[in-house]
Amino acid sequence: MSTLKIIAIGDNVVDCYLDQGKYYPGGNCVNVAVNCKRSGAEDVSYIGIFATDDKADHLKSVLELEGIPYHRSRVAEGISGQPRVNLTEDGDRVFVGGPKNTVQHILKLKLTPEDYEYIKEFDVAHTSCYSSMEEELPGMAQHINISYDFSDKYNAAQLEKVCPSITHGFFSGAHLSDEELENLVEELGKYSLETIGITRGSKPALFIHQGTKYYQEVYETEIVDTMGAGDSFIAGFLTAFYNHKDMKDALDFAAKRASITCGFYGGFGYPKDLE
Numbered sequence: 001m002s003t004l005k006i007i008a009i010g011d012n013v014v015d016c017y018l019d020q021g022k023y024y025p026g027g028n029c030v031n032v033a034v035n036c037k038r039s040g041a042e043d044v045s046y047i048g049i050f051a052t053d054d055k056a057d058h059l060k061s062v063l064e065l066e067g068i069p070y071h072r073s074r075v076a077e078g079i080s081g082q083p084r085v086n087l088t089e090d091g092d093r094v095f096v097g098g099p100k101n102t103v104q105h106i107l108k109l110k111l112t113p114e115d116y117e118y119i120k121e122f123d124v125a126h127t128s129c130y131s132s133m134e135e136e137l138p139g140m141a142q143h144i145n146i147s148y149d150f151s152d153k154y155n156a157a158q159l160e161k162v163c164p165s166i167t168h169g170f171f172s173g174a175h176l177s178d179e180e181l182e183n184l185v186e187e188l189g190k191y192s193l194e195t196i197g198i199t200r201g202s203k204p205a206l207f208i209h210q211g212t213k214y215y216q217e218v219y220e221t222e223i224v225d226t227m228g229a230g231d232s233f234i235a236g237f238l239t240a241f242y243n244h245k246d247m248k249d250a251l252d253f254a255a256k257r258a259s260i261t262c263g264f265y266g267g268f269g270y271p272k273d274l275e
Helices: 028-038 054-065 113-119 134-141 156-165 178-188 229-244 247-261
Strands: 005-009 013-017 022-026 043-047 084-087 093-095 124-128 145-149 168-172 195-200 203-209 212-216
Touching: 005 028, 005 113, 005 229, 013 054, 022 028, 022 054, 028 043, 028 054, 028 124, 028 229, 028 247, 113 134, 124 229, 134 145, 134 156, 145 229, 156 178, 168 229, 178 195, 178 203, 195 229, 203 247, 212 247, 229 247
Parallel strands: 005 043, 005 124, 013 084, 124 145, 145 168, 168 195
Antiparallel strands: 013 022, 084 093, 195 203, 203 212
């Protein structure tokens, strides 16, 4: 059992699988929260903005089933984020749009002093580039270590805005050439991140912890669906690392967790029929 206490703050969506006529609960922060819980984290909580539709009801019911409290979340009149995705022959999910008038598109989460008091009970807070939390990061950093997933949405301006406030930075680098990977690592060297994690699809992940490089091979598995695999990797890494402070063990555990996620549909299951 891990001793990690983690709170995820930010995005929640349902991923609409057009080829199946089903939707699955997800969003980077929800995926990380659920996968930290499943990885054995001692205490996991979530703060976000929920809509008032049936999809938000499903998201909340799933969090309850997984034992993740969300009582400090906000509720706003409107519809949930619902990106539409199709499946390629390789099992990869391709996003093909979705409504832009969702509560996640039109509202940002503003943390209160009461939120900060609650957040201080945890070891680390996780958020992402999809969560519109950038303005909140400096205040959060005064109370807690921050894990931030840039996905593939990063440039020099975004790094300069986010990196000074965070402890762990995660990146999707499957599209990067070796030269581009080196350039990213060099750019990140300007900042004092404790951990840099770059997953690279089927290639070994590159992690840098306090200046030391680590490589983690991908575990071979029968791929059903890659949705949420990167989020599972992050969750597995954080859970194992905060428990043992051993990079090699944490990365191995993270890779195993990601391979498990590739074996079923959705970020962590719970499909419902699209209407």
